[in-house]
Amino acid sequence: MADLAQLAGVSKITVSRALGDSPLVNPETRERIQALAREHGYKLNISARNLRLRRSHTVAVIVEMKPSTDRTMFDPYPLVLLGGISQELTAAGYSVLLTTRQGASAAAVQAADGLILLGQGAHQDAVRRFDKLNLPMVVWGAQSASDAHVVVGSDNRLGGAVVARHFIALGRRRPVFIGNPSHPEIFERLNGFIDALAVRGIKPLLMRRDEFTVDSGMDAVRSLHERKVGFDAIFACNDLLAMGAIRATLDLGRSVPADVSVVGYDDMPLGASFLPPLSSVRQDWQEGGMLLARKVLALIEGEPASSECLPVSLIVRST
Amino acid sequence: MADLAQLAGVSKITVSRALGDSPLVNPETRERIQALAREHGYKLNISARNLRLRRSHTVAVIVEMKPSTDRTMFDPYPLVLLGGISQELTAAGYSVLLTTRQGASAAAVQAADGLILLGQGAHQDAVRRFDKLNLPMVVWGAQSASDAHVVVGSDNRLGGAVVARHFIALGRRRPVFIGNPSHPEIFERLNGFIDALAVRGIKPLLMRRDEFTVDSGMDAVRSLHERKVGFDAIFACNDLLAMGAIRATLDLGRSVPADVSVVGYDDMPLGASFLPPLSSVRQDWQEGGMLLARKVLALIEGEPASSECLPVSLIVRST
DNA sequence: GCAGTAAATGTTATCGGTATCAAGATACCG
């Protein structure tokens, strides 16, 4: 910048102002300097600017990424969140620093202006850990009573309830829940499910399954059959599990949806093409991501931001 | 840091060295200073360090993200690339700055030490654009003759050839290719397919389909049927297309694989659970990501790095 | 006892921008 100043015959600060489109500089001077900058391929040193402004215009997004078949944030679906976040932050002139839990100690995270945490961890441990950084922070996941921070998530409790009511309307009496309720989100779905069924005095059966795969879903239904447990409705907390459950049910010679109703969760694109087309609870990840981004930005600007729960909708197809 | 220095009764530079575990400071002093730093919650200012060291320890990853049903880098599968990249960079103490094409003008990208470009764009336009930044750059995608930069990609040509040989071994005579060859990678697959078939004097039929979805695959096969075109093998350049193709084929009353062989691409997890279990070409995205990361790191360190082509393997299941 | 060496710490300059305040030039007012 000093060189550029000399070339233009002005001072550094004038160059700085010219490049920043400050109204303080004479339009002619500005044009001249900007032209010179382009011509010489001048590029601003972002680190220097960050230092001076005490702002990095960067938000760190921390994902939980375990190399396992367990439900990870790097699985296809929650990732759309990232798309929403990225879109919104970019529009506001911010950058996204992508980090994993392990890598979050990497220096650059500290330089971020804000933090978005995807998945608060089994026991909020992640939340506590990053709270120490003392940065504006927004968390994606299930809300809990004791939240000191801003949480954005979809209404898992409602998701469970909607499915329960659907089953009730169909006259189902022996519903089964398949999934792993040790994930806070899943736990909420289960609770919503249970509570809404309780209104009619129905108690669902919990089939705990840790893996969110087709095979796991098939296995769950086979296991029900072996144990000679009757059931006429299945709420799988993920579409893959639902697909597996449907397949196993059909294999057992029972009809879906005549004998057994099945509803999945996430409404993944493939679900509509599944045979039979899968009914599922849809949550708008994209919108969730955008909301997360807007909330951090607000916090960064010193404005208040509140937790928020996104609605979900039941997509009824053929199961 | 100045405050910390005063607290410890030493100079700033000693603090800097102590926190950096420099062997130049007395171990006792170091301990004392580090303890003080922890106690007072001191955090290094990364921007200042970046400025001084002229290094950000950050690599920008630029993805192509269009909000469309077209094959985007934000689709589930290529995203595993990001996992590999992230893992490797994190291990090396680097951070990942995630950017989209549009957002790549965002300041922070310039501060990166290196660039990873996922998808070089229809006509290498993206490559040229980011070349101007004059940063160490590595590109994921298909190699072309005129590459001035480092390209890492899986061997799409081999992928096509492997499928062709598979069909030949099965005695197939009328193969069809479904996909959109305007993507460089797909174009390579098609070429490998064509060339390997040519050895036996077989010419495949190209069914151009722009969307990589189940519906699109079904549509392709129906269209073949309507036009009364005979076929006994289908190579779909993506698993979803393959699934759709299989479904439509079965709907037409023909058997898979007795009448028609079908092979997909990507070997997505769901493929194995599909009915019938899908044969597919597998590429190791994770490994690709790690390789990309290692190459940029090498370039950043001033070491040479060469383009590389990852092997693929045909997973034969039941189709 | 003293030169010589190693260990520990300090002084100063610097990375490349921007905020603050000051100042010169020009226009406008009564």
Added chain:
DNA sequence: CGGTATCTTGATACCGATAACATTTACTGC
């Protein structure tokens, strides 16, 4: 014509770290 407001530009300091070189201290061997 002095005084004030506006426009444009500049000098200086500063953001918070580290590199290079300087200095002090302790210890060694003869």
